[in-house]
Amino acid sequence: MSEELEQTPFSFGPSDASELAENPEQRCPCVLLLDTSGSMAGRPIQELNEGLRAFQEELAADTLARKRVELALVTFGPAKLETDFVVAENFQPPELVAGGDTPMGAAIELAIELVTRRKEVIRQHLDPTMCLRPWIWLMTDGGPTDPWQNAAASIKAGDNDERKAFSFFAVGVQGANMEILSQITRRPPVSLDGLRFRDMFVWLSSSLSGIAKSQPGAAVPLAPPDWTSVSS
């Protein structure tokens, strides 16, 4: 090896972006399914709005996740699509207002329909392998005021080890009917410590960032949540 090579760092490999192939980013769809019923009025809805903004900022700060995580926002009640899927860098958190009852069943069915449709769109337009397993993230401070049995059956049919149509997570805020929540979801619901929405969303953002970049392996180890209350 000549001295010249040791003095100047040897350049080997593409040095220009045109020498790299261009490929669409893989996508990780996530639906936020947020309870905005009357009981959320006051501080809870303020903290939730603040948490949503933190969520957006965290994801946008991650160079790969902001292109890969796709967000949709559904609120209830009534069950309403606030924001259809956009990549995280284009997500603008709306100012949520509390009011109405808690039609959780209808909201869940809407969320499942959304991820199913989105998955199809991604697979048709990009590539069948470009879609990561979607997440549905439910937050509630109450219990369903509408029939929820169909929604529960759809969750169980779509979120299991054989049929990995999506992953469904539920978080209960104080006042949530954890008993019914655990009948609705397959994964045990967790309780939010106080109104720590911000911490919850920061955790969710970092978990989605991890998932969005995962390459091999079906499961990505998630950091233990630090925003849950100790269950008795």
Add this chain to the structure above:
Amino acid sequence: MRQDAWTYTNASAIGTSHQRRDEGCQDHSRVVCSRVSLDGEQTFLFAAVADGAGTAKFAATGAKLAVRVLRKEIRRILLKDDMHLTEDALRAAVLMTSNHIEEHASRSSHKSRDYASTLICAILLPDQAWHLQIGDGAAVFGYGEQRIVDYWPAKGEYGNETFFITDDTVLDQLHVREIEMPDEVTLFTDGLEAIALDLKNKEVHHPFYDSFYRVLNLREAGFQRDLAEGLASWMQTDLVTNRTDDDKSLVLISKTRVADPPNSD
């Protein structure tokens, strides 16, 4: 110039996402060119890249084990069968490798899947060339101006699922094929797929390969240490890390086009 001379280099580098999570590099790559025949005259070039699964506890060990054991198994077959490989023999070698990892795991009371790894391997003998692959990543074989992806990266239902040497179904997912003797062999793990391949149109992105081979093709036979160092630093440039934050491995092999200096060998 020897008929069977190869010029090669390789490197693996940790991705920024693994660095952030304080994990080590779970990729491994290796190229070994040795003489194994009874008369000691025939070369056996073994090249491999392995990507330890992000979810496996001992992914880095798994990737190294897979590469080391498979090479040993193949070497054993070559000695026994007079430098000749068959598909059945290679499938048996993969199964032995998988079993060896399982034994290694159970000796330390762990599960085989704690060592899960993908594996891509090219074997170049004087008159045979083979490609072997489990899981994602790719092998690209060059013939003159042409480059061919022998097998498109195997993915599960979602983009982040793939197949591993430790899977119970390893033989179902294994791709083994004897290929025409190439002039050039490029192996890489899935961390480089998106910049080396046009995945949508299933095409090779030639400028990526040209940037390496226009340098490698000017070299004499054997391992190019300075290029391996250059390759490892290239993997850490912003150009690469802005596009992929996964671990990455690259093996580059070219039929030697430069004559050995006179008096050598």
